[in-house]
Amino acid sequence: MTDSIYFAPLLPWQQALWTQLTSRVLSPPHNLPHALLAAGMQGMGKRAFVWRLVAWLLCREHDQHPLGACGGCQSCQWLRSGTHPSLQVLPITSMPVSAESREINEASSSTAKKTKADTKSAKATSNAALTIKVDDIRALQPFIYQGGQGMRICVLDHAEKMTIAAANALLKTLEEPQAQVHLFLISDMPAKLLPTIKSRVQQLPLQTIVSSMANDYVAHKLGSTINREVVSPIQIAQLLQLANGAPLAAIDLARAAWYSKRSLWLTTWQALRSGKRSSTAASDYWQAELSLPDFLKLTELMLIDIRRVCLGLDSSQKDIALSAALEKYQPTDSALEALVSQLQQTKTVLQQNVQEKFAYDKLMQDLAYL
Numbered sequence: 504m505t506d507s508i509y510f511a512p513l514l515p516w517q518q519a520l521w522t523q524l525t526s527r528v529l530s531p532p533h534n535l536p537h538a539l540l541a542a543g544m545q546g547m548g549k550r551a552f553v554w555r556l557v558a559w560l561l562c563r564e565h566d567q568h569p570l571g572a573c574g575g576c577q578s579c580q581w582l583r584s585g586t587h588p589s590l591q592v593l594p595i596t597s598m599p600v601s602a603e604s605r606e607i608n609e610a611s612s613s614t615a616k617k618t619k620a621d622t623k624s625a626k627a628t629s630n631a632a633l634t635i636k637v638d639d640i641r642a643l644q645p646f647i648y649q650g651g652q653g654m655r656i657c658v659l660d661h662a663e664k665m666t667i668a669a670a671n672a673l674l675k676t677l678e679e680p681q682a683q684v685h686l687f688l689i690s691d692m693p694a695k696l697l698p699t700i701k702s703r704v705q706q707l708p709l710q711t712i713v714s715s716m717a718n719d720y721v722a723h724k725l726g727s728t729i730n731r732e733v734v735s736p737i738q739i740a741q742l743l744q745l746a747n748g749a750p751l752a753a754i755d756l757a758r759a760a761w762y763s764k765r766s767l768w769l770t771t772w773q774a775l776r777s778g779k780r781s782s783t784a785a786s787d788y789w790q791a792e793l794s795l796p797d798f799l800k801l802t803e804l805m806l807i808d809i810r811r812v813c814l815g816l817d818s819s820q821k822d823i824a825l826s827a828a829l830e831k832y833q834p835t836d837s838a839l840e841a842l843v844s845q846l847q848q849t850k851t852v853l854q855q856n857v858q859e860k861f862a863y864d865k866l867m868q869d870l871a872y873l
Contacts, residue, residue: 506583506599509558510574514548515720516712516750524556525569535560536705537680540662542693543710546752550660552709553687554599557656558582560685561589589655591646593635597660633661637668640676647676647684654683662688663695670697677703717743717750724754737821744819745804761793761801766823768805773828775871782867786860789867795859798866799846806846810839834873845869 513521527535541549558572559565562579565572572579581587585600592598643657659665665673676686677700688704690696722739734757746752756762771789774780789798808819813833818825849862 506585508551508554508599509579509582510572511551511555513555513571514551514750516716517548517552517709520552520708521556525559525565528560529566529569535685537684538677538686538688538704540688540690540693540696540701540704540706541709542688542690542696542706544747544749544752545691546746546749546755547709547712548751549707549709550689551751552707553658553689557590557658557687560654560656561587589653591643591655591657593639593643593657593659594633594661596632597658633664635659635662635665635669637666637672640665640669640672643676647681652683654685656685656687658687658689660689662690662700663692665696665700667697670700674699674703712748712750714743714748717748717753720750721753721757724750725757741819741821759797759800761797764792764801765805765820767792768801769823769825769828772805772870772873775867776832776873782871783864785870786864786867790860790863795849795853795863795866798863799849802866802870803843803846806839806843809834813839838873842869842873 524535527533541553543549555571558579559568561582562568562572563576567573572582578587578589582590582599585598646655647657649655659673686704688696688700693701693706718736718739721743722734722736725734725739727734739753742753742757743750746756771780771785775782775785792798793801805825808825809829812818812826812829813836845866849866852862853859
């Protein structure tokens with residue numbers, strides 16, 4: 504994510520909400536709710552909306568630019584550099600920053616070359632870096648309670664990853680609103696937020712998207728071809744179905760390297776199950792094709808659809824021969840559950856710095872017994 508997200512075009516399905524919120528700011532009594540929650544599945548554009556609104560609220564020319572931040576005032580320049588004095592972001596890794604600014608910051612913080620061990624360590628701590636701890640919330644207090652400093656904004660991304668202590672510390676701030684201080688919570692899994700937190704924030708209605716608008720947006724963004732193949736309206740509809748109606752997720756899905764390999768996955772599974780191919784050979788082949796995280800995403804999608812067919816539902820994927828493959832043989836529920844469990848274990852193992860080759864080999868062995 505870069506600083507361009509502050510000034511990106513407004514997503515079509517967010518026009519009405521944008522007009523509603525900006526009108527509240529521009530018209531008496533010139534206010535917004537103290538705390539807002541942008542929640543829902545990934546791919547709906549909630550982060551794009553929040554960062555765009557943050558930039559507009561802080562923009563010194565927003566009265567003359569109701570459609571978005573001007574991009575040229577001192578406030579907008581501070582946002583571009585990642586040094587805005589009136590914006591605090593948790594976790595700090597969620598702060599939108601340009602590639603240039605990131606390189607400068609990294610160079611100034613350390614001139615040492617990254618070793619393989621450094622990369623593994625970063626991989627292992629990536630999830631921990633998203634966790635918001637009680638000390639993080641306490642560190643915000645001076646910023647929130649400094650009076651007379653104009654508008655101040657706090658953005659808490661991945662809010663569901665707050666510890667219980669952090670959430671309880673945040674409650675005090677939510678219960679004692681400060682003038683000109685706005686809190687934005689962003690969550691992909693709002694069900695994991697404490698009920699006491701959710702009861703004190705106003706949720707932004709960002710999750711409902713008219714299907715025709717979603718179809719038009721995805722079709723426009725993808726153009727007529729993906730990977731040199733023509734994209735039909737049926738394929739657009741399939742992408743949106745697989746992405747649960749989230750347009751941005753559908754676009755990412757279409758562009759993902761693994762999405763075009765679904766038929767090949769099916770062929771591999773059938774060859775493994777019938778003994779026509781060894782798990783070692785299959786593992787070696789796929790290691791050259793996809794990273795293990797991508798193969799895990801591919802496998803998860805295929806297992807979801809296999810389960811659908813086994814339950815008597817139509818396959819979500821009309822462009823591969825999944826239903827035909829399952830006419831002669833269907834895995835049991837227990838076998839599917841076991842493999843899903845193994846996928847989760849594999850994700851955990853990868854966080855513990857285990858070599859991908861070993862995890863890939865084990866996964867192919869399990870796939871052979873599905």
